[in-house]
Amino acid sequence: xxxxxxxxxxxxxxxxxxxxxxxxxxxxxxxxxxxxxxxxxxxxxxxxxxxxxxxxxxxxxxxxxxxxxxxxxxxxxxxxxxxxxxxxxxxxxxxxxxxxxxxxxxxxxxxxxxxxxxxxxxxxxxxxxxxxxxxxxxxxxxxxxxxxxxxxxxxxxxxxxxxxxxxxxxxxxxxxxxxxxxxxxxxxxxxxxxxxxxxxxxxxxxxxxxxxxxxxxxxxxxxxxxxxxxxxxxxxxxxxxxxxxxxxxxxxxxxxxxxxxxxxxxxxxxxxxxxxxxxxxxxxxxxxxxxxxxxxxxxxxxxxxxxxxxxxxxxxxxxxxxxxxxxxxxxxxxxxxxxxxxxxxxxxxxxxxxxxxxxxxxxxxxxxxxxxxxxxxxxxxxxxxxxxxxxxxxxxxxxxxxxxxxxxxxxxxxxxxxxxxxxxxxxxxxxxxxxxxxxxxxxxxxxxxxxxxxxxxxxxxxxxxxxxxxxxxxxxxxxxxxxxxxxxxxxxxxxxxxxxxxxxxxxxxxxxxxxxxxxxxxxxxxxxxxxxxxxxxxxxxxxxxxx
Amino acid sequence: xxxxxxxxxxxxxxxxxxxxxxxxxxxxxxxxxxxxxxxxxxxxxxxxxxxxxxxxxxxxxxxxxxxxxxxxxxxxxxxxxxxxxxxxxxxxxxxxxxxxxxxxxxxxxxxxxxxxxxxxxxxxxxxxxxxxxxxxxxxxxxxxxxxxxxxxxxxxxxxxxxxxxxxxxxxxxxxxxxxxxxxxxxxxxxxxxxxxxxxxxxxxxxxxxxxxxxxxxxxxxxxxxxxxxxxxxxxxxxxxxxxxxxxxxxxxxxxxxxxxxxxxxxxxxxxxxxxxxxxxxxxx
Numbered sequence: 001x002x003x004x005x006x007x008x009x010x011x012x013x014x015x016x017x018x019x020x021x022x023x024x025x026x027x028x029x030x031x032x033x034x035x036x037x038x039x040x041x042x043x044x045x046x047x048x049x050x051x052x053x054x055x056x057x058x059x060x061x062x063x064x065x066x067x068x069x070x071x072x073x074x075x076x077x078x079x080x081x082x083x084x085x086x087x088x089x090x091x092x093x094x095x096x097x098x099x100x101x102x103x104x105x106x107x108x109x110x111x112x113x114x115x116x117x118x119x120x121x122x123x124x125x126x127x128x129x130x131x132x133x134x135x136x137x138x139x140x141x142x143x144x145x146x147x148x149x150x151x152x153x154x155x156x157x158x159x160x161x162x163x164x165x166x167x168x169x170x171x172x173x174x175x176x177x178x179x180x181x182x183x184x185x186x187x188x189x190x191x192x193x194x195x196x197x198x199x200x201x202x203x204x205x206x207x208x209x210x211x212x213x214x215x216x217x218x219x220x221x222x223x224x225x226x227x228x229x230x231x232x233x234x235x236x237x238x239x240x241x242x243x244x245x246x247x248x249x250x251x252x253x254x255x256x257x258x259x260x261x262x263x264x265x266x267x268x269x270x271x272x273x274x275x276x277x278x279x280x281x282x283x284x285x286x287x288x289x290x291x292x293x294x295x296x297x298x299x300x301x302x303x304x305x306x307x308x309x310x311x312x313x314x315x316x317x318x319x320x321x322x323x324x325x326x327x328x329x330x331x332x333x334x335x336x337x338x339x340x341x342x343x344x345x346x347x348x349x350x351x352x353x354x355x356x357x358x359x360x361x362x363x364x365x366x367x368x369x370x371x372x373x374x375x376x377x378x379x380x381x382x383x384x385x386x387x388x389x390x391x392x393x394x395x396x397x398x399x400x401x402x403x404x405x406x407x408x409x410x411x412x413x414x415x416x417x418x419x420x421x422x423x424x425x426x427x428x429x430x431x432x433x434x435x436x437x438x439x440x441x442x443x444x445x446x447x448x449x450x451x452x453x454x455x456x457x458x459x460x461x462x463x464x465x466x467x468x469x470x471x472x473x474x475x476x477x478x479x480x481x482x483x484x485x486x487x488x489x490x491x492x493x494x495x496x497x498x499x500x501x502x503x504x505x506x507x508x509x510x511x512x513x514x515x516x517x518x519x520x521x522x523x524x525x526x527x528x529x530x531x532x533x534x535x536x537x538x539x540x541x542x543x544x545x546x547x
Numbered sequence: 548x549x550x551x552x553x554x555x556x557x558x559x560x561x562x563x564x565x566x567x568x569x570x571x572x573x574x575x576x577x578x579x580x581x582x583x584x585x586x587x588x589x590x591x592x593x594x595x596x597x598x599x600x601x602x603x604x605x606x607x608x609x610x611x612x613x614x615x616x617x618x619x620x621x622x623x624x625x626x627x628x629x630x631x632x633x634x635x636x637x638x639x640x641x642x643x644x645x646x647x648x649x650x651x652x653x654x655x656x657x658x659x660x661x662x663x664x665x666x667x668x669x670x671x672x673x674x675x676x677x678x679x680x681x682x683x684x685x686x687x688x689x690x691x692x693x694x695x696x697x698x699x700x701x702x703x704x705x706x707x708x709x710x711x712x713x714x715x716x717x718x719x720x721x722x723x724x725x726x727x728x729x730x731x732x733x734x735x736x737x738x739x740x741x742x743x744x745x746x747x748x749x750x751x752x753x754x755x756x757x758x759x760x761x762x763x764x765x766x767x768x769x770x771x772x773x774x775x776x777x778x779x780x781x782x783x784x785x786x787x788x789x790x791x792x793x794x795x796x797x798x799x800x801x802x803x804x805x806x807x808x809x810x811x812x813x814x815x816x817x818x819x820x821x822x823x824x825x826x827x828x829x830x831x
């Protein structure tokens with residue numbers, strides 16, 4: 001592909017007015033906005049930043065040959081020693097040379113936050129690259145329409161074709177990116193991810209080969225393309241593939257998805273709720289999630305979580321320790337060191353006190369507030385662990401004051417649970433033991449958890465009520481084999497135990513080589529497993545793992 | 548020597564409309580060839596086909612040994628073209644368009660450019676949009692001649708020019724191009740131009756070549772006869788064409804010799820031959 005330098009210069013000079021027009025408009029908008037003190041609503045700024053470049057792309061593409069046609073300079077150009085492909089390429093690339101920077105500057109000026117490199121874990125980061133791709137597609141399509149259709153029909157053709165093709169390809173790319181996001185980090189979906197890559201690559205190959213074909217072909221005379229079987233086959237493929245993506249994407253949906261509709265994605269100010277940790281409502285269908293911005297969301301399966309608690313701070317808000325009441329009507333959480341209760345019925349939050357977490361009794365009324373009094377790092381045989389001095393307080397409704405009694409315990413625990421029936425605090429630490437502290441007698445009982453054959457380092461533990469049971473607990477231990485740590489940096493093993501008070505522990509399942517970021521118990525067979533922020537997949541225990 | 552332009556049963560259709568109906572034409576190197584025809588005769592379509600701007604429908608066409616629609620860059624370098632509308636970029640300055648064209652042609656002649664600029668009194672800094680019609684045509688001619696083309700194709704270049712500008716234009720073709728033995732193919736309906744410069748003429752009417760040859764050869768194909776008013780319809784039915792002068796009729800010279808008692812006749816002028824061929828004479 002050889003573009004004549006002189007031809008490109010000619011194109012740039014010839015079109016300089018229309019090429020500079022968007023920059024001029026942008027300047028006027030910026031000045032007006034400054035003079036009128038924020039006259040442009042951010043929502044409209046986002047719409048303009050997307051819509052104007054797309055309209056420009058259509059206009060640039062369509063008019064690419066109009067100046068030559070209208071001023072009857074077409075023959076002058078065509079009788080010069082230039083190939084048709086050189087002429088078309090110079091027109092195509094000169095438009096693109098101004099269009100893409102125009103998209104960049106419009107977005108940078110009006111919606112600077114969206115101008116960033118796409119990150120696989122954050123769907124919204126694809127907005128700008130998506131806009132660039134869509135602009136390019138609209139430009140290329142309208143450029144082609146401009147080649148095919150002449151005269152007044154051009155406008156009609158453009159009105160019909162460009163929005164259709166743009167939305168079609170937009171949809172394709174949206175679906176493709178969604179697919180990419182979902183499949184890339186999901187181990188059970190690797191085959192589909194590979195298929196996706198093949199499909200995307202095929203789309204790109206078909207598109208670029210078509211582009212190269214139409215830019216180079218000698219059959220292109222007097223700015224007209226001759227339809228061939230090949231063009232028709234390629235065009236059909238280009239139109240069928242988006243449909244394929246849409247169908248396959250609908251057929252293979254994750255359990256929890258972070259996506260909005262396309263229109264919401266482009267035109268709303270709604271922030272993405274990218275769930276990072278979740279917990280299932282006991283005896284209910286809801287899932288409670290926290291995100292990295294310190295917000296809480298509730299969602300059902302196959303839905304995007306809806307924001308229910310925006311957090312008290314807009315920046316650096318931290319929410320941890322989500323604990324459902326057994327009746328599923330309220331839950332406790334820790335927000336920036338304060339334990340709070342959220343009621344689903346009143347949709348209100350009650351602040352309890354400073355503390356670490358609030359654990360519910362089986363009546364869903366009494367709470368055990370756990371506060372960290374002191375904390376220090378201690379070196380043990382299992383590595384450096386954090387020794388905590390915890391204060392435990394029983395709190396009864398209406399939660400306004402802290403009544404006695406209080407207890408203080410020493411613990412290096414990673415997770416805590418409360419067996420209200422036996423009045424015992426449950427703790428798991430690094431030593432593969434379940435410790436039971438009786439709050440009445442202050443006696444500590446240690447129950448060993450069966451360990452794997454090769455020593456494994458515990459990284460995280462969870463104590464959760466057993467699904468559909470009020471007096472049993474599920475103990476989850478996430479660990480990794482130190483010997484294979486280097487080769488499997490991101491994988492870990494999950495050991496599942498069933499604890500039936502007062503002293504029965506059964507190892508129930510081991511799942512090896514997991515790379516999920518969060519595991520939510522759905523029932524005793526199924527889980528929701530997080531592959532990237534906001535995306536959870538259904539996960540069934542592999543056969544043979546269950547014990 | 549191979550013909551510079553060669554057409555064999557060339558046809559061109561726009562949809563169902565036939566605009567060229569089997570053109571046979573040979574233009575030898577170094578010839579100044581005039582294509583005469585009325586408006587709508589198909590001159591521009593023939594020229595656009597020869598330039599490869601539109602594809603032929605059937606038949607054969609070859610320009611400088613190649614099918615024009617498949618022209619590569621090398622062949623385009625050897626062909627100069629000036630159209631009726633010129634189609635120059637009006638936003639460019641004279642210097643800019645010269646530089647633009649110069650960059651495209653390896654054989655561009657700077658001396659010739661300077662000569663013509665001087666001769667045509669063209670201002671290098673003038674915007675093309677501000678030039679007069681005559682000056683624009685001269686600039687287009689300069690741009691077509693400076694690359695020293697082997698073949699120059701002119702499509703009614705003198706339309707709209709004043710007599711002085713026409714004279715200047717013809718002088719260039721007459722003196723410079725004839726001296727350099729370059730092939731010139733030009734279309735016109737101005738017969739005075741043709742008589743002045745052309746060595747060979749083709750008369751195109753209704754998509755067909757009605758007459759082809761030197762001016763003398765073409766004039767010899769038609770005779771002028773005096774007929775009485777009573778016989779007019781009889782002569783007309785045999786293909787005679789009235790000139791507008793009283794009792795003067797143009798008639799096919801070959802056909803006249805076949806008559807047992809041919810009437811007194813005189814050779815026709817080019818204008819009369821043109822009128823004869825473009826008025827439906829010699830339909831067969």
